[in-house]
Amino acid sequence: xxxxxxxxxxxxxxxxxxxxxxxxxxxxxxxxxxxxxxxxxxxxxxxxxxxxxxxxxxxxxxxxxxxxxxxxxxxxxxxxxxxxxxxxxxxxxxxxxxxxxxxxxxxxxxxxxxxxxxxxxxxxxxxxxxxxxxxxxxxxxxxxxxxxxxxxxxxxxxxxxxxxxxxxxxxxxxxxxxxxxxxxxxxxxxxxxxxxxxxxxxxxxxxxxxxxxxxxxxxxxxxxxxxxxxxxxxxxxxxxxxxxxxxxxxxxxxxxxxxxxxxxxxxxxxxxxxxxxxxxxxxxxxxxxxxxxxxxxxxxxxxxxxxxxxxxxxxxxxxxxxxxxxxxxxxxxxxxxxxxxxxxxxxxxxxxx
Amino acid sequence: xxxxxxxxxxxxxxxxxxxxxxxxxxxxxxxxxxxxxxxxxxxxxxxxxxxxxxxxxxxxxxxxxxxxxxxxxxxxxxxxxxxxxxxxxxxxxxxxxxxxxxxxxxxxxxxxxxxxxxxxxxxxxxxxxxxxxxxxxxxxxxxxxxxxxxxxxxxxxxxxxxxxxxxxxxxxxxxxxxxxxxxxxxxxxxxxxxxxxxxxxxxxxxxxxxxxxxxxxxxxxxxxxxxxxxxxxxxxxxxxxxxxxxxxxxxxxxxxxxxxxxxxxxxxxxxxxxxxxxxxxxxxxxxxxxxxxxxxxxxxxxxxxxxxxxxxxxxxxxxxxxxxxxxxxxxxxxxxxxxxxxxxxxxxxxxxxxxxxxx
Numbered sequence: 001x002x003x004x005x006x007x008x009x010x011x012x013x014x015x016x017x018x019x020x021x022x023x024x025x026x027x028x029x030x031x032x033x034x035x036x037x038x039x040x041x042x043x044x045x046x047x048x049x050x051x052x053x054x055x056x057x058x059x060x061x062x063x064x065x066x067x068x069x070x071x072x073x074x075x076x077x078x079x080x081x082x083x084x085x086x087x088x089x090x091x092x093x094x095x096x097x098x099x100x101x102x103x104x105x106x107x108x109x110x111x112x113x114x115x116x117x118x119x120x121x122x123x124x125x126x127x128x129x130x131x132x133x134x135x136x137x138x139x140x141x142x143x144x145x146x147x148x149x150x151x152x153x154x155x156x157x158x159x160x161x162x163x164x165x166x167x168x169x170x171x172x173x174x175x176x177x178x179x180x181x182x183x184x185x186x187x188x189x190x191x192x193x194x195x196x197x198x199x200x201x202x203x204x205x206x207x208x209x210x211x212x213x214x215x216x217x218x219x220x221x222x223x224x225x226x227x228x229x230x231x232x233x234x235x236x237x238x239x240x241x242x243x244x245x246x247x248x249x250x251x252x253x254x255x256x257x258x259x260x261x262x263x264x265x266x267x268x269x270x271x272x273x274x275x276x277x278x279x280x281x282x283x284x285x286x287x288x289x290x291x292x293x294x295x296x297x298x299x300x301x302x303x304x305x306x307x308x309x310x311x312x313x314x315x316x317x318x319x320x321x322x323x324x325x326x327x328x329x330x331x332x333x334x335x336x337x338x339x340x341x342x343x344x345x346x347x348x349x350x351x352x353x
Numbered sequence: 354x355x356x357x358x359x360x361x362x363x364x365x366x367x368x369x370x371x372x373x374x375x376x377x378x379x380x381x382x383x384x385x386x387x388x389x390x391x392x393x394x395x396x397x398x399x400x401x402x403x404x405x406x407x408x409x410x411x412x413x414x415x416x417x418x419x420x421x422x423x424x425x426x427x428x429x430x431x432x433x434x435x436x437x438x439x440x441x442x443x444x445x446x447x448x449x450x451x452x453x454x455x456x457x458x459x460x461x462x463x464x465x466x467x468x469x470x471x472x473x474x475x476x477x478x479x480x481x482x483x484x485x486x487x488x489x490x491x492x493x494x495x496x497x498x499x500x501x502x503x504x505x506x507x508x509x510x511x512x513x514x515x516x517x518x519x520x521x522x523x524x525x526x527x528x529x530x531x532x533x534x535x536x537x538x539x540x541x542x543x544x545x546x547x548x549x550x551x552x553x554x555x556x557x558x559x560x561x562x563x564x565x566x567x568x569x570x571x572x573x574x575x576x577x578x579x580x581x582x583x584x585x586x587x588x589x590x591x592x593x594x595x596x597x598x599x600x601x602x603x604x605x606x607x608x609x610x611x612x613x614x615x616x617x618x619x620x621x622x623x624x625x626x627x628x629x630x631x632x633x634x635x636x637x638x639x640x641x642x643x644x645x646x647x648x649x650x651x652x653x654x655x656x657x658x659x660x661x662x663x664x665x666x667x668x669x670x671x672x673x674x675x676x677x678x679x680x681x682x683x684x685x686x687x688x689x690x691x692x693x694x695x696x697x698x699x700x701x702x703x704x705x706x707x708x709x710x711x712x
Contacts, residue, residue, distance in 0.1 A: 050615060051614075051615075052611050052614065052615070071614075071617075072614050072615045072617070073614070073615070073616070073617030077615070078615065079611075079612070079615045081608050081611070081612060083606065083608050085606070085608040085609055085611065085612035086612075087609060087612075087626065087627065087630070088630075088631075089630035089631075089633070090626075090630075098613075098616050098618075098626070099616040099617060101626075102613075102616060102617055102618040102619070102622045102626070103617055146612075146616070150616070
């Protein structure tokens with residue numbers, strides 16, 4: 001187990017900058033998730049930690065030791081790949097014990113450690129099978145077993161659940177979470193799936209275009225997103241953004257309005273604004289409360305699509321200016337398509353960008 | 354919906370389209386194959402006024418018959434063994450036994466293939482068709498050396514050019530070039546290289562050893578002729594097998610290599626645990642293809658040595674052609690090619706069996 005620090009880590013391919021100076025501090029035993037859209041550099045960053053990609057600039061420290069130029073095997077890491085990367089011609093036992101085989105661990109010890117790992121992952125009955133006889137979930141378990149057996153300082157997961165179907169993904173997600181608690185190990189996990197990020201992480205790192213957007217606990221990121229990107233990226237359905245004009249402001253509040261929102265007074269969050277500025281309000285779909293008729297709320301629109309999921313109703317609403325917002329109600333409510341509605345929202349839950 | 358046209362509805366159409374290829378295959382592969390088997394059971398000659406007769410397996414027995422002759426040393430009047438100048442026992446000439454000797458019908462008309470001493474006696478292995486036996490041994494030797502060396506060399510080249518280096522395609526083309534050039538042209542070129550007087554090989558070796566190397570007539574010498582042809586044949590076709598290996602290498606997922614790297618495997622361990630098992634099917638293919646190609650060794654012999662010197666480079670295919678067309682003994686040549694077919698078939702089946710998936 002170990003701490004891990006990234007100090008202004010950079011990756012360039014020729015003149016193309018992929019990772020633009022990333023600083024992350026990971027504590028011993030922490031579960032850190034790198035999340036971001038495709039091409040944001042999260043996988044590259046993980047591969048740089050693993051030693052599969054060279055580090056162009058900055059310093060990577062594991063357990064107090066700079067490991068920039070060390071081979072993967074000398075960094076004390078283990079990695080689980082999206083495609084499992086288990087060796088097709090070896091049995092599960094040989095696959096799990098591969099790291100021990102190549103490092104020449106005595107046979108008795110190897111047998112014992114492989115059995116321990118198999119026990120942790122509850123796959124003792126699979127040990128003599130071949131990968132071709134395993135399901136996707138079982139294969140991923142083997143890949144995780146291969147990582148566990150070597151007692152690494154840091155576990156690296158590269159989108160490990162992306163190749164699994166939805167139901168299995170949820171099971172494995174819980175298993176990984178349990179595994180983290182059981183092993184109390186430092187884990188770094190890359191995903192583009194925000195649900196995985198929210199449920200697994202102690203700390204989430206949101207990346208975009210090779211830069212860190214925000215680092216924090218899942219709830220910090222959810223409730224206090226540092227910028228519009230983080231706000232839009234986390235949460236499902238994603239946050240609504242509505243452009244408004246500043247009508248007036250004082251020390252504690254800002255008054256805004258637009259063609260689609262009646263004048264509303266919001267608490268001021270340390271923001272420099274001037275009268276006449278255009279700012280964006282961010283409101284999560286769950287915090288929009290639709291009402292039949294035009295009268296009750298401060299925002300007005302027309303229902304263009306209503307999705308009833310039983311426990312949840314998702315409305316696609318076209319505002320008067322043609323922009324769309326989404327409202328999500330946690331109960332089954334009937335709204336007709338083309339119905340004129342108004343929307344209420346809690347001013348405390350509005351983000352200003 | 355539009356009705357299918359008459360062309361796509363009838364099965365006959367398919368056969369019609371297949372017929373040109375089918376016909377050619379029939380004409381040049383199936384019929385000759387059947388004819389060869391049929392001819393090998395007759396005394397058919399290439400051009401002869403006499404009608405062919407069915408002779409059963411006579412062609413095969415003539416070709417494959419071997420006998421053992423145990424000869425006592427010559428003794429003088431007092432019972433002592435006579436010795437020659439070198440102090441070796443003296444034996445009677447073998448033709449005493451093989452020519453019209455009613456006491457030894459089993460070696461009638463045979464010639465000495467090879468012999469060895471057994472106590473005081475000499476054991477001679479006799480063959481009725483000595484040239485074929487030599488051709489058989491040469492062919493098997495050729496296969497035994499060329500198949501493993503060419504396969505291994507091709508794999509090494511494939512591993513080398515599978516590196517992600519700039520300009521590696523140039524090497525790929527260079528290694529593949531000899532495959533594209535006609536084997537006859539290559540053989541002619543190598544005849545110059547191997548030349549005993551002023552061949553390239555001799556002069557290079559001479560330069561490298563500062564004049565200490567004595568020129569060898571590579572193709573004119575019984576001891577070096579077959580080896581020289583092997584070396585040249587390996588060089589010529591190695592690029593082809595390299596490409597097959599390369600295609601096998603490229604089917605191995607790069608993540609497996611990354612996983613091996615993370616687990617701390619050395620280059621050799623990576624090869625042993627990742628590359629080689631991943632090449633299994635390719636290896637079976639390469640081994641079988643090389644073996645079959647090696648067995649059909651002909652052009653090099655025809656161009657470079659014509660089977661000489663002293664039959665040291667005779668091969669089965671060369672003999673089959675030589676006998677069938679050179680000597681017009683088409684039945685003998687056919688019998689030889691049938692034997693070759695059975696030999697290659699059984700070896701291929703054996704290879705398939707040995708490399709089968711064990712699960």
